[in-house]
Amino acid sequence: FYRRRATCAWLRASFDDAPTNNFPWILCGAQIPVTLETGVRLPSGTISVVGAIGVTLRALNRVTGQRDYLFSSSTSNGNYSVSLLVWRSIYCDEDGNAQLFLTAEKSDQGTVSFQYEGGAEPYHIVCQSTLAWRGAKVCFEPVSFQTVTEDLYNPPCVILGESATFRIEVSPATFPNTDIVWRGSGMFSFPNGNLGRSVQVAATGTEANWNSLNVSLSGVLGMTDTNRPRLEFVSLPYWDVNAIFWVLSGENNAPLVTQPQIALRMQETNKILKQASVRVSVTDVVYTNVPYIVRTDYSNIVSVVDRIKLEADIPTNTILFVFNPNCKDNGESFKGVVMLREDAGGYTIAHETMHELFDMQDVFPESPEEEGTQIVLEGNMSRSWMKRDWGSNDPAMNYYEETVPQADWIHRLLMYCCDEYSAVGIPRGNIHGIYYKWVNGDKVWYKGPAKVGLLDHLENGNGGNP
Numbered sequence: 396f397y398r399r400r401a402t403c404a405w406l407r408a409s410f411d412d413a414p415t416n417n418f419p420w421i422l423c424g425a426q427i428p429v430t431l432e433t434g435v436r437l438p439s440g441t442i443s444v445v446g447a448i449g450v451t452l453r454a455l456n457r458v459t460g461q462r463d464y465l466f467s468s469s470t471s472n473g474n475y476s477v478s479l480l481v482w483r484s485i486y487c488d489e490d491g492n493a494q495l496f497l498t499a500e501k502s503d504q505g506t507v508s509f510q511y512e513g514g515a516e517p518y519h520i521v522c523q524s525t526l527a528w529r530g531a532k533v534c535f536e537p538v539s540f541q542t543v544t545e546d547l548y549n550p551p552c553v554i555l556g557e558s559a560t561f562r563i564e565v566s567p568a569t570f571p572n573t574d575i576v577w578r579g580s581g582m583f584s585f586p587n588g589n590l591g592r593s594v595q596v597a598a599t600g601t602e603a604n605w606n607s608l609n610v611s612l613s614g615v616l617g618m619t620d621t622n623r624p625r626l627e628f629v630s631l632p633y634w635d636v637n638a639i640f641w642v643l644s645g646e647n648n649a650p651l652v653t654q655p656q657i658a659l660r661m662q663e664t665n666k667i668l669k670q671a672s673v674r675v676s677v678t679d680v681v682y683t684n685v686p687y688i689v690r691t692d693y694s695n696i697v698s699v700v701d702r703i704k705l706e707a708d709i710p711t712n713t714i715l716f717v718f719n720p721n722c723k724d725n726g727e728s729f730k731g732v733v734m735l736r737e738d739a740g741g742y743t744i745a746h747e748t749m750h751e752l753f754d755m756q757d758v759f760p761e762s763p764e765e766e767g768t769q770i771v772l773e774g775n776m777s778r779s780w781m782k783r784d785w786g787s788n789d790p791a792m793n794y795y796e797e798t799v800p801q802a803d804w805i806h807r808l809l810m811y812c813c814d815e816y817s818a819v820g821i822p823r824g825n826i827h828g829i830y831y832k833w834v835n836g837d838k839v840w841y842k843g844p845a846k847v848g849l850l851d852h853l854e855n856g857n858g859g860n861p
Contacts, residue, residue, distance in 0.1 A: 405434040406524040408509050410497075412616050420570070423502055423532040425617030426453070429495040431509055433487065435479060437520070440513015442482045446473035449501035454486045455494040462496055469500075479513060502532035502566040531615050533624045534564040535794050537776075537784060538807055538818040539670045542663075548593070550670040551823045551849040553606075555632045558586060558597040559669075561608060563624060565592055574613040581606025582630060598630035605629055624794050627823065629853060631672040636752065637713040640680045643688060643720055651718040651737045654680050663741025667809060668748060670821045671849050675748060678713070693721050700729040714751050716744065725812070742819060746809055749821075753852050758810050758828040758845040760802030770829050770840050772802045783824020783848055801827060810847040824848040 411428040413419050421427050433442070446452055446468050452475070453462040463485075466473030486493040499505050510523045539550045548560035565575055572591040582600035596608070609625035612618055638661070645651045657680060665674055688699050709715050715732045722734045725743040728750035735743065749755045762770040775797050778785045785794060805811050805828050809819045830845040831838045846852070 403434070404437060404440075404511055404513075404520045404522050405432075406509050406511055406522055407432045407434075408495075408507070408524045408526040410526070410528070410616055418527055418529060420531045420612070420615045421497075421499060421528045422612065422615050422617035422622075423499055423530045425619075425622060426496040426498050427617045429497050429526065431493045431495055431524075433479075433482070433491045433493070433511065435491065435511050435513070437479070437514050440479040440511055440520075442477055442479055443510045443512070444473070444475040444507060445510075446507040447501075447505040448472060449499060450505055450507060451498040451500075452507060453496040453498075455496070456485055457488065458485055465495075473507075479511070497526070499528065499530045500532075502530045504529055528616075529567075531570050531612055532566045533610065533612070533794055534566070534796055535624070535626070535784075536562065536564060537781075537795060537804055537820055537822065539820040540667050541818045543817060545666060547666075547669055549626060551628055551821060552670060552672045553583070553596060553598040553628055553630050554669065554672055555598050555600065555603075555630050558595050559628075560593060561596055561626060562593040563610060565612070570612070574615075576611045576613060577608060578611065579606060579608040579625075596628075600630065603629065603631050627850070629850065633674045634672050634752075635712075636673060636675045636748070637678045637710065638675050639678055639709070639713060639715050641685070641715065641717045642680060642682045643718060644682075644684055645720050645737060648684075650682050651720060660739075660741045660744060664744040664748070667741065667745040667819050671749065671753075673748065673752065675714075675744075688717075688719060688721065691721075693723055696721065696727075696734065697729075700732050700734070703732050714748065716747075742809075745819070746812070749809060753849070754846070755810050755852070756830045756846045757812055758805055758808060758826070758830050758847050759812070760805045760829060762829050762831070762840040766831075766838060766840060770842050772805070772827075772829055772842065774801055775799060776801050776804055780827035781822065781824060783850060784822050784826070808847060810845070822848050823850045825851050 408429060408431045410419060411430055444465060446466060448468050448471060450473055451467040452465040454465055456463045465475040506525055506527045508523060508525045512521045514520045535549060540547055546560060548562045550559050553559045575591055577589040577594050582604040583606050584597050584599055585594055586597050587595050607625055607627045609623045611623060640657055642650050642652055661675060661677055687702055707715060709731060717734050718737060719734045722736045725736050725739050726747040727734045728747045733747045760772045776795050776799050777797060780801055806813065807818045807820050809821050825844045825846050825848040828845045829840060829842055831840045
């Protein structure tokens with residue numbers, strides 16, 4: 396007759412709000428509560444944790460009340476190990492349960508494995524619990540008008556009685572469209588339903604209104620009212636602006652552009668300006684040889700513009716565009732008069748119109764070398780550089796890809812001066828970039844928030860040109 400001794404130990408890790416299945420979706424970037432139950436009654440041993448790449452794990456320190464970092468595994472697997480005695484004394488309640496907070500950044504499958512090992516031979520014990528999930532990530536693409544598809548999406552403004560497309564990226568692609576739900580507040584409707592990565596939003600009512608959209612991912616752990624992706628837009632009637640074109644002669648006294656060419660360029664202009672509720676109508680095209688605009692001289696352009704304003708009859712709410720063979724830039728705004736180069740297209744006309752109507756600034760990723768000491772914008776897109784456009788108040792949630800350089804994003808803005816483009820966006824708020832101001836007749840360059848945001852202007856209408 397003899398007696399054998401048995402020793403038991405167990406671990407169980409679980410998401411606090413997990414559904415009945417053991418492979419839930421969790422929202423990337425959110426802190427997801429996890430409970431680790433340690434059914435270990437032995438006096439010694441080690442608690443170890445191994446996490447996949449792209450996972451941060453914190454534990455509630457019951458002594459300090461803080462959330463201690465166990466590991467942040469941005470480029471390699473995370474590892475953490477501590478004696479059972481320390482683990483119990485710092486992180487466990489009287490039942491042996493620890494409160495953890497898991498944050499995943501990658502939109503794919505991930506795991507964290509918890510292990511206890513201890514006990515002297517021959518009673519050595521190893522037990523393990525593995526937590527598995529699928530990460531879901533939400534991103535806004537900071538673009539409004541695309542020239543390839545002629546698709547207006549995520550604009551700061553939707554025209555009353557018309558519609559625009561709002562779009563997000565949810566990764567991975569296997570996340571079901573039917574679990575992406577759009578809601579919001581304001582005067583608008585969803586003509587084709589409110590599910591999926593892309594929805595059509597129609598502005599209803601007859602008066603201007605502020606509106607907000609938010610997105611829910613059904614069944615995803617970690618999504619709350621404070622970190623829900625959201626966008627704001629204003630519904631407005633069209634602001635109808637008139638345009639008169641003066642077309643000067645070029646080589647051999649041939650007109651620089653024809654009326655059909657102007658019409659095509661204005662179609663492109665109005666597609667872009669729809670983001671800002673602006674519509675430009677051509678009221679007159681005048682072919683002229685103004686004697687005081689000398690073809691070979693550019694230095695007198697300011698005095699020429701002053702003379703045009705003095706002698707030309709420019710009605711109110713009207714911009715005079717001049718196709719001028721002397722114009723060295725694509726276009727230049729002079730408050731009521733815009734000088735255009737011969738090949739200036741719809742992009743340039745829309746850009747100069749925003750100067751005229753809203754006093755918006757040019758924005759650049761760097762200052763020209765010929766202007767003196769070059770200022771270069773470095774760093775990736777961040778919440779602090781585009782606060783109004785980020786879409787969330789929760790600093791843990793990053794709805795734009797932070798791996799995209801801010802300088803690259805500036806290339807996609809209407810107020811960036813460029814010749815070639817694939818997308819032209821007007822942001823909601825002012826954004827961090829390089830810009831200049833005229834000081835005593837000289838260009839002075841600055842790095843900081845450039846005035847290119849439509850909603851910021853509407854709320855702070857201190858500028859613009861009547």
